[in-house]
Every structure is written in structure tokens, then in C-alpha cells.
Amino acid sequence: MLELRILESGWISGEADDADDPCAHGTVMLAVDGHALVTPADGSFTLSAAGLYLLRTLQHDHAPADTVSDGNALFPCCGYIALPSSGVFPVFCIGCPGGRDVTVTHQGNEVLLDAGDGPRRVSLLEWRKAVLAFVDAVEDFYARCRPKHRATDPEEARGWALFWAEWQQRRQAAQAL
Template identity: 50%
Template sequence: MLKLRATHLSWINGQVDDPTDQCAHGKVELKVDESTLIEPGEAEFTLSAAGLYLLRTIEDDHTPDSSVCEGNWLFPCCGFDVFAHGGRYKVACMGCNTGTDIFVRHQGNSVVLSAGERLYTVSLPEWRASVLGFVAQIDAFYAACTPKVDPEDPAWSLLWAEWHERKLRAASEA
């Protein structure tokens, strides 16, 4: 059984609401059966960037040679610097060089997660449902707060456009 959930959601200032902060922050719990890949008390992550990256893993592998987060971690500490990108994806989220990487590789109708030397196999439908549940938590957190001040950087629109497009596509496959 796969468990992927966001916990302790907040804005960078630690508050439950901040209309100027574009990035949701918090902790993550990731477990496969009885094995814990990410402990909820382990670290603070930028969950909005992690959510986008996780949505990408529904269709694409995330490996050292083919990253869905191009220069960042799957669960990044920071992802506040968002910019239009001419690479594999139209938007990139950058920040500090800290985070947790879990590699994701598709094998038929299964997904293999790797953390260090350990491998964990889950079904693609279970992975998709878990990722969609995770991003639903992030969406609900944003919806419960006051509307965000429009960011000056238009790359944020690219981030949310890709987020919603991938989420809708994944939901239609479920």
C-alpha cells in the first residue's frame, strides 16, 4: 500500500495565510507498505514545486539521467524561483540545493520508486491516485487562503497551467 501525503502546510513565514507567498510549504510522508521513504518530520519542502514534479511522474520517468525537475529535487526544500524554460518542460522551479530525491521509473503498468539502493514497486493506478490526492491537498490549502497577489513573473502562470493540464489528464485516465 502506498501512502503519499502533505502535512504541516504553511507559507514561508510559518503562517496559515500569506497572500504574497506563491509557494506552499510543508512536510511529506511517503510510505510503501511498512517502509518509510520520507518521514513527515524529516524536512520542510516546497510542496507546490513537489506537486508539479509529482504530476510529471505520472507520465514521465524521474531518474538521474532524465529528471522531471531539471536541476532540483523531486521534493525540493526551495522552488521559489520559477521561470520559463526551453528544455523538456516549459517551466522550471529553482531554489537552494537541498531536498530529497526519490526516483520514479515506469515499467508497464507499474511504477518503481527508488530511494538509495532500495526499490519499491506500486501499480501505476495507485501511483496516479496517490499523486492526485497529494496535489488535491495542495489545491485545498490554496483554496482555503486569501487569493494570491498576482506575481510579477509570468512564469507562475506557466506553472499553474501545466499543473492543471497534467491534473486533468491524469484524472481522465483514472
């Protein structure tokens, strides 16, 4: 059985609402058959960046040499600036090197998840459902708060627009399967 869920969510300021913080933060649980790959003890992550990266894993592998996160961990500590990218993906999130990385490898109708202590196997359908539930929880958190202030830097504003456009496109594609 796969468990992927947000345990706590908030803004970096600790306030109940923060229109200046574009990134949701919080703790996560990821476990397969009771074996924990990510826990609250691993720290607080940028849930919004993690959500986009998880959506990308529905179609792409995530491995150290070929990431969906432009060098960040799958569950990044930081992802505070979104900028346009000319790489494989239209946007990348700048953050610190912290976080918790989990390798995601597709094998037919299955996905292997590995946090460094051996792969755990789940069905692609189960992975897709869990990822969609995760991103829905992130969206629900944003919906309970005031709209975010637009970034004053034009490239960053464009980056955040691309971030949410890619998020919606990937979410809709996953729901259509």
C-alpha cells in the first residue's frame, strides 16, 4: 500500500496566511507497505515545488543523473523562485541543496521508488492517484488563503505563471488517464 500525504502545511513566516510567500511549505509522509521513504523527521519541504516535481514523475523518471527537479531533491527544502527554463521543462525552481530525494523509475505499469535503501514497487495507477491527491491538497491549501502578490521581477512573474500553467496541464493530463 502506498501512502503519500501532507501532514502539515503552512507559510515560511509561520503566519496563517501570507500573500507575499508564493510557496507552500510543510511535512510529508511517503511510505510503501509501511516502509517510510520520507517522514516529518526529514524536515519541512516546499510543497508547491514538490507537487510540480511529483506531477512530472507521472511521465518521467527522476534519478540523480536525470532529474525532474533541475538538481533539487524531489521533496526540496526550498523552491522559492520560479524562473523560465529553456531545458526539458518550461520552468525551474531555485532552492537550496537541502530536502529529501527519492528516485522514481518507471517499469511498464509499475513505478519503483527508492530513497537510498532499496526500491519499493507500486503500480503506476496507485502512484498517479497518490500524486493527484497530493497536488489537490496543495491546491486546497492555497485556496484557503488570499491570492498571492505578483512577483515584481518580470522574469520571476513569468516563471510563476509558467509554473502554474505546467501544474494545471500536467494535472489535467493525469486526470484524463
